[in-house]
Amino acid sequence: MKRVCTVLLVAAGIALGQTGKIEIVPIRGHMYLLAGAGANITLSVGPDGVFMVDAGLPEMSDKVIAAVEQLSRDVAKQGQPVNSYPPPKPIRYLANTTISPEHTGGNVKIAEAGKTFTGGNVAIDLASGFANDDAAILATEKASLRMVEAKMPGNGQPTETYEKGIMKLSHFFNGEGIELLHMPNATTDGDSIVWFRGSDVIAAGDIFDMSSYPFIDVAKGGSIQGVLAALNKMDEMSEAEFRTEGGTLVIPGHGRICDLADLAYYRDMVTIIRDRVEWMMKKDMTLAQIQAARPTEDWDARYGRNPKWTPQQFVEAIYKGLSGGKK
Numbered sequence: 001m002k003r004v005c006t007v008l009l010v011a012a013g014i015a016l017g018q019t020g021k022i023e024i025v026p027i028r029g030h031m032y033l034l035a036g037a038g039a040n041i042t043l044s045v046g047p048d049g050v051f052m053v054d055a056g057l058p059e060m061s062d063k064v065i066a067a068v069e070q071l072s073r074d075v076a077k078q079g080q081p082v083n084s085y086p087p088p089k090p091i092r093y094l095a096n097t098t099i100s101p102e103h104t105g106g107n108v109k110i111a112e113a114g115k116t117f118t119g120g121n122v123a124i125d126l127a128s129g130f131a132n133d134d135a136a137i138l139a140t141e142k143a144s145l146r147m148v149e150a151k152m153p154g155n156g157q158p159t160e161t162y163e164k165g166i167m168k169l170s171h172f173f174n175g176e177g178i179e180l181l182h183m184p185n186a187t188t189d190g191d192s193i194v195w196f197r198g199s200d201v202i203a204a205g206d207i208f209d210m211s212s213y214p215f216i217d218v219a220k221g222g223s224i225q226g227v228l229a230a231l232n233k234m235d236e237m238s239e240a241e242f243r244t245e246g247g248t249l250v251i252p253g254h255g256r257i258c259d260l261a262d263l264a265y266y267r268d269m270v271t272i273i274r275d276r277v278e279w280m281m282k283k284d285m286t287l288a289q290i291q292a293a294r295p296t297e298d299w300d301a302r303y304g305r306n307p308k309w310t311p312q313q314f315v316e317a318i319y320k321g322l323s324g325g326k327k
């Protein structure tokens, strides 16, 4: 087992074991992973405050907020003389990589626990007359619309959205640039990955999932082509460290922290399965026949155990994507 990953398997085990406990795992420098809240939560913690990627399940929010506060306090103490610790900094930003509840369920509570930078992005609530100074929530416009559709309460909805391409934070945050990059038609039509440029960390969301085949919600604009394009894009953005573990670290939506080798392996697996389904379709096999032929078989022991996203469902989503939606 690889060095970077051994430490993190502990956290992944906790995340998968659903012990109800939140585990704080250091990624690199001021970057941390919170495991156990539903989806992985990636954090940048430092003098500018906290930038969070994904919110976790709503029932985990209190524990998530307590863990972030603890971390923020510990980081504020670093290098400071005893008894003159500066106060911990609040959560400033929450980015949503996708729309499902394990990524967005905690939006309301976490935004409320945070505090935005005062400035142009403070909205005044006309009814109460108070300024809404909750943490800013960042996502694509499409993800935002889908959250409204799913009846996300107002203060859990994204406050800053972008249509496509890139949303750059307007200033360095904890010493580095942070970008949200839209990955079109991947698990849905509104997915983002979040790139911490100085730390060389990418939060991938569910496009890259160490506990499952990648989820594809065809009804919400997801497609196998988009998932593969996104995996290839992240591969292109990542650097390997020579003969050791390290280089760019990629945080999957679920499971342990990964590097370029892990990402490339996953991308290759998804590509091979796509190619097999495509080949079978060219032989005029029906969806049922293709599912029965088990094009995922080689990896089912590793990735086929998610009861909410079975190999059969994954193959069906690939089939629909390749056949342009027709049966």
Ligand SMILES: [Zn+2]
Residues within 6 Å of the ligand: 039, 100, 102, 103, 206, 253, 254
């Ligand atoms: Zn997820």
